[in-house]
Amino acid sequence: MQKAIRVKALDVHYGRSRALKSVSMDIPERSVVALIGPSGCGKSTFLRCLNRMNDTVPGAKVEGDVEVDGHSVYRNGTDVVELRRQVGMVFQKPNPFPKSIRDNVLFGPRLHRRMDRAECDRVLESSLRRAAIWDEVKDRLDAPAMGLSGGQQQRLCIARALAVEPRILLMDEPCSALDPIATAKIEELIQDLKKELTVVMVTHNMQQAARASDYTGFFYLGELVEFGTTKQVFENPREKRTEDYVTGRFG
Amino acid sequence: MSRLARRHLAHRVATAACLALALVAVFPLVSVLWELVRHGADVVTWEFLTTPPALPLEPGGGIQHAILGTGVVVGLGTLMGAPLGLLIGAYLAESRGKRAATVRTVVDAMAGMPSIVAGLFAYAVVVAAVGFSGWAAASAYAVLMVPTVTRTTEEALRTVPQSYRDASLALGSPRWRTMLLVVLPAAWGGVLTGLLLGVARVAGETAPLVVTMIATPFVSTDPAHSLATLPMLIYDYGKSAYPKLNAQAWGAALVLILMVLALNILVRGMSALRERRLKG
Amino acid sequence: MAVPVRLRLGDRVYSALLSVAALAAVGVFVSVMWTLGSAAWPAIRAFGISFLVSQSWNPGEQLFGAFPYLFGTIVTSLLGIAIALPIAVGTAVALVFLLPRWLATPLGLVIELLAAVPSIVFGVWGRAVVVPLVRDLSGGTSYGFSILAAGLVLAAMVLPILTTVTREMLKTVPRDQGDAALALGSTPWEVTWKVVLPYAKAGVLAGAILGLGRAVGETMAVIMVVGNSPVLPKGLFDPGATAASLIANEFGDPSGPLHTAALVELGLLLLVMSLVLNLLAKRVVRRLGVRT
Numbered sequence: 001m002q003k004a005i006r007v008k009a010l011d012v013h014y015g016r017s018r019a020l021k022s023v024s025m026d027i028p029e030r031s032v033v034a035l036i037g038p039s040g041c042g043k044s045t046f047l048r049c050l051n052r053m054n055d056t057v058p059g060a061k062v063e064g065d066v067e068v069d070g071h072s073v074y075r076n077g078t079d080v081v082e083l084r085r086q087v088g089m090v091f092q093k094p095n096p097f098p099k100s101i102r103d104n105v106l107f108g109p110r111l112h113r114r115m116d117r118a119e120c121d122r123v124l125e126s127s128l129r130r131a132a133i134w135d136e137v138k139d140r141l142d143a144p145a146m147g148l149s150g151g152q153q154q155r156l157c158i159a160r161a162l163a164v165e166p167r168i169l170l171m172d173e174p175c176s177a178l179d180p181i182a183t184a185k186i187e188e189l190i191q192d193l194k195k196e197l198t199v200v201m202v203t204h205n206m207q208q209a210a211r212a213s214d215y216t217g218f219f220y221l222g223e224l225v226e227f228g229t230t231k232q233v234f235e236n237p238r239e240k241r242t243e244d245y246v247t248g249r250f251g
Numbered sequence: 252m253s254r255l256a257r258r259h260l261a262h263r264v265a266t267a268a269c270l271a272l273a274l275v276a277v278f279p280l281v282s283v284l285w286e287l288v289r290h291g292a293d294v295v296t297w298e299f300l301t302t303p304p305a306l307p308l309e310p311g312g313g314i315q316h317a318i319l320g321t322g323v324v325v326g327l328g329t330l331m332g333a334p335l336g337l338l339i340g341a342y343l344a345e346s347r348g349k350r351a352a353t354v355r356t357v358v359d360a361m362a363g364m365p366s367i368v369a370g371l372f373a374y375a376v377v378v379a380a381v382g383f384s385g386w387a388a389a390s391a392y393a394v395l396m397v398p399t400v401t402r403t404t405e406e407a408l409r410t411v412p413q414s415y416r417d418a419s420l421a422l423g424s425p426r427w428r429t430m431l432l433v434v435l436p437a438a439w440g441g442v443l444t445g446l447l448l449g450v451a452r453v454a455g456e457t458a459p460l461v462v463t464m465i466a467t468p469f470v471s472t473d474p475a476h477s478l479a480t481l482p483m484l485i486y487d488y489g490k491s492a493y494p495k496l497n498a499q500a501w502g503a504a505l506v507l508i509l510m511v512l513a514l515n516i517l518v519r520g521m522s523a524l525r526e527r528r529l530k531g
Numbered sequence: 532m533a534v535p536v537r538l539r540l541g542d543r544v545y546s547a548l549l550s551v552a553a554l555a556a557v558g559v560f561v562s563v564m565w566t567l568g569s570a571a572w573p574a575i576r577a578f579g580i581s582f583l584v585s586q587s588w589n590p591g592e593q594l595f596g597a598f599p600y601l602f603g604t605i606v607t608s609l610l611g612i613a614i615a616l617p618i619a620v621g622t623a624v625a626l627v628f629l630l631p632r633w634l635a636t637p638l639g640l641v642i643e644l645l646a647a648v649p650s651i652v653f654g655v656w657g658r659a660v661v662v663p664l665v666r667d668l669s670g671g672t673s674y675g676f677s678i679l680a681a682g683l684v685l686a687a688m689v690l691p692i693l694t695t696v697t698r699e700m701l702k703t704v705p706r707d708q709g710d711a712a713l714a715l716g717s718t719p720w721e722v723t724w725k726v727v728l729p730y731a732k733a734g735v736l737a738g739a740i741l742g743l744g745r746a747v748g749e750t751m752a753v754i755m756v757v758g759n760s761p762v763l764p765k766g767l768f769d770p771g772a773t774a775a776s777l778i779a780n781e782f783g784d785p786s787g788p789l790h791t792a793a794l795v796e797l798g799l800l801l802l803v804m805s806l807v808l809n810l811l812a813k814r815v816v817r818r819l820g821v822r823t
Contacts, residue, residue, distance in 0.1 A: 051714060053710065053713065053714060056710070056713065079255065081255065081258070081259070081716050081717070081718055082255060082716065083716075084713065084714055084715065084716040084717075085715070085716035088714065088715070089710075089714035091707055091710065091711065091714075093707065095705070095707040095708060095710070095711045096711075097708065097711070097712075097726060097730075098729075098730060099729075107712070107715060107725070108715035108716060111258070111715065111716060111717055111721060111725075112254070112255075112716065113254065157711070160711075160715065161714070161715065164715060164716060258718050258721065259718060261718070261720060261721075262718040262719055262720035262721070265720040265723075265724070266629060266719075266720060268621060269621040269622070269624045269625040269629060270625050270629060270630075271621075272617065272618045272620075272621030272622050272625065273621065273622040273625035273626065273630070273638065275618055275622075276618050276619070276622040276642050276690060276694060277638065277641055277642065279645055279687040279690065280641055280642070280644060280645045280648070281641075282656065282660055283648060283652065283653070283656045286656055286659050286660060287652070287656070290659070335552060335555060335556075338548060338549060338551075338552030338555075339552045339553060339555070339556045341549055341552075342549040342550070342552050342553045343553075345549070346549070346553075350553065351553075353557065354553045354556050354557060357556055357557050357560045358556055359809065360560065360806055360809060361556075361559070361560055361563075363741075363744050363745075363748075363805045363806065363808070363809045364563075364748070364802060364805065365747065365748020365749075365750070365775060365798075365801050365802065365805055366748065366750065367748065367750045367775050367778055367779060367798060367801070368563075368567070368748070368798045368799075368801055368802045368805075369563075371567060371570075371778070371794075371795055371798040372562075372563045372566055372567060374782075375566045375567065375569075375570045375795065376562075376566055394559065394563070397556070397559070401556070425539075425541050425542045425545075426542045426545055426546075427541045427542055427544070427545035428541065430545070451647060454649070455647075455648075455649020455650065455651065455652070456649070456650070457649070457650065457651040457750070457751040458650075458750035458751055458775065458779055461750075461751075461779045461782065461783070462778070462779070462782045462783075465783065482649060482651045482751070485651050485652070485655060486651055486654075486751060486755075489651075489654070489655050489658070489755065490755075500655065501655070504651070504652050504655050507649055507651075507652060508648060508649065508652050511647050511648070511649060512644060512647055512648075514647075515644060515647040516644075519640075
């Protein structure tokens with residue numbers, strides 16, 4: 001299978017402290033990868049390297065490289081704007097813009113290309129369907145996004161990210177602020193999404209990782225301790241630290 | 252040019268524009284100070300500050316009368332306005348409910364009063380009674396001062412942690428002693444800052460003076476009649492046809508702005524010091 | 532348990548004192564409105580609506596129509612805001628997002644100090660710097676004393692408050708709004724222009740309205756650069772006059788009690804304008820929801 005993302009010896013420093021230690025990982029296309037590990041062990045930092053969102057953190061230094069679809073992300077000529085169109089992100093706390101549902105979803109596409117009314121409607125419906133929220137909002141597309149419930153807002157953010165047609169979707173603990181029903185809905189739609197794109201998901205919830213992902217990476221103190229199929233990592237971990245974590249002995 | 256390239260270009264252009272606008276924003280203060288120093292620096296001598304005016308066509312003379320007069324009017328205005336502002340601020344800091352909300356709205360409304368309107372009010376009340384006088388000007392200043400002092404006093408009192416008050420009240424101290432011996436000492440820095448801010452605000456106001464006093468060249472500290480003031484003098488001399496007076500207007504303006512800026516910087520310094528002490 | 536009488540008295544006096552102060556606050560406001568109203572009454576009764584629309588202000592004939600001055604006030608103030616707002620927004624963006632902290636802090640301080648400059652000093656500066664500038668801009672067709680000069684000076688005067696408010700508003704925009712836009716593939720400018728500024732727009736608008744309120748009441752700076760012409764200006768380079776500048780000019784030497792009353796009425800109108808703008812700013816904050 002083609003590799004969607006190849007990470008080579010990624011090292012990240014925030015000022016003096018080292019957040020990631022020489023992490024390497026190959027992520028296959030059209031799969032769901034869960035990143036687990038205790039708080040503050042570098043999972044989010046790793047995720048944010050994949051779309052260069054770490055550039056916005058003052059004092060962050062990145063060494064090593066990330067290849068997305070065969071193209072180096074950290075090389076000098078990379079267009080960060082185009083990269084972020086191809087590698088989308090959904091955040092921990094839903095963060096819709098204080099605009100209408102329509103304007104939220106179409107925000108991304110409108111940046112990148114001009115669309116006529118018909119095209120706008122098509123993109124809007126398609127994105128909202130893929131995020132499993134079309135039926136709930138189709139009658140109020142011009143209503144403010146802030147009026148939606150937390151779970152709906154998060155699905156809206158997913159729709160917004162999908163609207164620019166990324167190949168890869170990064171999700172940073174997307175369900176941690178949501179109730180179980182909303183969480184279940186999102187886990188379901190992730191299974192649908194992986195048919196077309198690659199999902200990399202940070203999660204604190206091991207059951208979620210076990211349920212929803214094909215591959216799992218365990219991070220501890222900035223190191224990628226183990227990476228393999230979810231089944232193998234949870235049932236037959238190679239490293240003791242992994243075993244301790246997934247059996248709940250710490251974290 | 253591709254759309255992407257255009258977007259990147261727009262970003263660079265807009266960033267440059269914002270930086271340029273920031274430079275433009277700095278220009279007025281720099282220009283004002285530059286012009287004042289350029290035209291006024293030679294004029295400001297010790298003699299200038301301590302002698303009364305000479306005749307327009309004679310050389311020399313100074314703005315002693317205006318400095319004295321400004322001191323009198325600002326001083327009286329502060330004496331009239333500051334205590335009221337302090338009390339209203341204390342009231343707002345300790346009260347809740349609809350009455351307090353009304354008072355706050357009123358004070359907010361007064362804060363926006365154009366200074367010339369305060370002058371007209373003082374004219375209608377004080378000048379009508381005792382004629383153009385320092386009292387009238389001071390009254391206008393007082394009216395302008397009250398909202399500023401009220402707001403800053405209220406803020407300063409509110410920053411005193413409720414636990415101080417609770418501790419004092421729990422020990423049996425009545426409200427008024429709590430305020431006097433516990434809250435006020437804790438907040439006095441902020442209150443003083445507010446007072447100075449109020450003074451700085453009115454010290455440069457000219458419009459109320461124009462309608463409550465007549466420009467006079469005499470040295471006097473008697474508020475029952477018109478007094479000379481710095482702002483009025485600057486206005487008068489600035490309009491004048493005599494070049495010596497024009498030059499002296501610049502000197503007086505330089506003196507005024509230095510006074511006001513010094514007060515402002517003092518206030519900021521005090522606030523910054525207090526904040527640093529609070530943060531430990 | 533008997534509470535000492537002294538205690539009760541102290542607190543009673545204290546409460547009474549505060550209540551009196553509160554009453555005094557309202558009392559001063561009410562007496563301002565009342566005093567000005569009654570001082571202006573002779574003119575209000577004599578001219579009614581024509582005071583607002585008539586263009587002839589003629590002390591000699593005891594005829595007072597204030598339209599040119601109200602017009603001048605509104606035009607110069609709006610002009611001042613129109614000039615200052617883009618500068619303020621650009622400056623605020625630079626201070627909050629573009630410049631390093633060690634540069635942004637002193638620069639912000641310099642701009643805030645501008646607010647401390649007395650208006651008469653602005654007037655003197657305006658006459659020395661802005662008027663010749665306008666004269667050059669007009670290619671010599673104007674002496675420089677003009678609506679434009681007044682607008683420029685007013686812009687300099689409201690710039691600090693507009694910049695400060697915009698700066699504060701930009702700082703309150705949550706970080707994840709910008710992150711979301713960035714993650715969708717925006718350029719940093721697009722983040723500022725399409726997400727951050729719109730998020731802050733209610734606060735910025737309220738600040739602009741407050742600045743307008745300040746500009747409306749400005750007297751001494753305007754009086755020295757506007758030209759003080761009784762004729763309705765037809766272009767930016769024409770001289771004009773504002774309500775405040777007229778009051779300051781004519782109050783010292785009125786041609787009779789009706790003249791004084793008319794000037795007071797003008798002052799009352801200025802007060803009403805600033806009160807309305809104050810209320811409007813509060814409305815905007817509530818309606819568009821300033822999120823802090």
